[in-house]
Amino acid sequence: MAVPPTSSLSTSTSTSTSSPDPLRWKALVVLAVAQLTVVLDASIVNVALPSIQRDLHFADSDVQWIVNAYALAFGGFLLLGGRTADLLGRRRVFMTGLGLFAATSLLGGLAPTAGLLIAARVGQGLGAAIIAPAALSIVTTTFTEGAERNKALGIWGALAGAGGAIGVLLGGVLTQWAGWEWVMFVNVPICVVAAVLTPGFVRESRGHERTGIDFAGAALVTGGLSVLVYALVDAERAGWGSARTIGLLGLAAVLLLVFALVELRLVKHPVMPLRIFRNRNLSSANAVSLLVGAALLSMFFFISLYLQQVLGFSALEAGLSYLPFSVASIVAAGAASQLVTKVGPRPVLACGLALTAVGLLLFTRIPADGTFAGDVLLPSVVAALGLGFSFVPVTIVAVSGVTPQESGLASGLINTTQQIGGALGLAVLSSVANARIRELLEGKQAGGPATADAMTEGFRLAFAVGAGFALLGVLITLLAVPRGERSVRDDVPVTPV
Structure with missing residues (x-):
């Protein structure tokens, strides 16, 4: 008789507790709200960008760093955050991240200059990198597999998937x-309330005995990815074939190669043990x-x-435009969890x-004189359904076949790839547009298009390239x-570090 597919996604995994935690569903509420906060913070600033640019005098080419500063710090330090949660205690690390996130959010709201706002966004990203993997690893070790x-x-996944749209709406x-x-x-x-509730609902857990933490590896991977993104952002201004761009891309490659060498040879407890990629689910x-x-x-x-610069929407109108997206993504994520269990x-x-x-x-068909109902609503709902059906199964697959000792690492890694992919x-896409x-x-x-027409053409090209990324994802899937039923090979176990 065939084994149900998702019940066997990771036969080698067991939860860290011998019996189900009676408070697990209440704990999930606290953890999911915290995760929603760190996800929506990647997009909540999008609608506010014109206001921030005007008040703090950002140059046009620098506006995207309000988004990317958060995404880079978030993605770059997630591996360290996940590893630290495994080693020092997941609940303790989770609460530390909440404190840092709250403090840097307060700093960002009070920032009088562009530089200080970017610094605060980096701090928020670091706090998010601590919260997200700790929270997801608590979920995976609290709930029985299947x-x-x-x-x-x-x-x-419903909250994480909808977080981007909810962020834009709330923003x-x-x-x-x-x-x-x-x-x-x-x-x-939100962070203060979550921190107060956590001790009452969330059990403390850790992967195994305390060992060293690979700060060198975390610094190298963060530096390499940051230089890579900066090179891509700067290439439009410096020129793709310029010595500056080539030099930055070369530096990024060197940093990432050194990171791989350090993880393979030079540290006893790497922040990302590369052998974990032998797990086909995870890789x-x-x-x-x-x-x-x-x-x-x-896309956000x-x-x-x-919506704001071409169609002339206010910040409130642009935010409300994401309401159908939020609803559709939440519905799709809920359906996805049921479908994964069945098929x-x-x-x-x-x-x-x-x-x-x-x-x-x-979205590649949007016109400069478009309307929300005629040109934005349908594409956004379709994309939202895609988001809901993508986030849930990719998360389930990523944490399947991983030992409880490395759940923090696996959780950090899946969050890392999402954030670095976004950055x-x-x-x-910004360079292309x-x-x-x-x-x-x-x-x-010489009779060329007006500004609104030119901006629309640039956005349309960016959407086309984004669709190419999604189609490549279909192929890899x-x-x-x-x-x-064949998600984990018994002869290639993922061993604790």
Whole structure:
């Protein structure tokens, strides 16, 4: 008799507790709200960007760093955050992250200059990098593998998947009615309440005995990824073939190669033991997650600019425009958790990525004189369905077949690829869009398009490239993501570090 696909996703994994935690569902609420906060903070500033740019005098080419400073720190330090949670205690690390996130959010709201705001966004990213893997590893070690964990991760994925749209919605409301500073301040009470509730609902746990922490590896991977993203962002201005761009790309490659060498040879307890990629579930899920981030997370950036700078929406109107997206992504994520239990993760994930590609391709048809109902609503709902059907199965696959001792590492890794994918995707798509806009505007005096037309053309090209990322994700899913019943090879265990 065939074994149900998701019940066997990771036969080698067991939870860290001998019996179900009676407070596990209440703990999930606290953890999911904290995760929602760190996810929506990647997008909550999008609607506020024009106001922030005006008040703090950001140059056009530097505005994206308000988004990328957070994403880079978030993605770059997630591995360290996940490893630290395994070693020092997941609840303790989770609460530490909440404190840091609250403090830097307060600093961001009070920032009087562009530089201080960027610094605060880096601090928020670091706090998020501590919160996210600790929270997800608590979920994976608290809930029994199979249908119950899939249900928990479905709730988790619903909030995480909808976080981007909820962030834009909330950002619009706060920017319009209270000022852009409140997109930062709003995090403070949420983090304080979560920190107060955590000791009562969340058990302390850790992977194994205390060992060293690989700060060198964390610094190298963060530095390499940061230089890579900066090179892509700066390439439009410096030129893709310039010595500056080539030098920065070379430096990024060297830093990442040294990181790989350090992890393989030079440290006893690496922040990312590369042998963990022998787990086919984890390696394929993270490859797909990188592309999901690249395709979807940057979508909020361009749609927010299109609504406000082309269609003339206010911050509040732009935020409210994401309400259908939020509802659709939550519904899709809830359905995805049920479907994964019945048919396995691969078909659900492939379907989600295909819907994402369709939604982004529909966005390539937006006109400069468009309307929300006629040109934005349908593509956003389709993309939202794709997001919901993608986030849940890719998370389930990524944490399957991983020992409880390394759940923090696996949780950090899947969050890392999503955030780094978003940062790299935004860098690439911004360069593509800005190059196209500049090309069209240079011909304006000779009868070329007006500014709104040029901006729309640039955004359309960015959406087309994003759809390409999603289609590549479909291909990897079909070729590399294992079927449910063969997701973990018994002869290639993932051993504790």
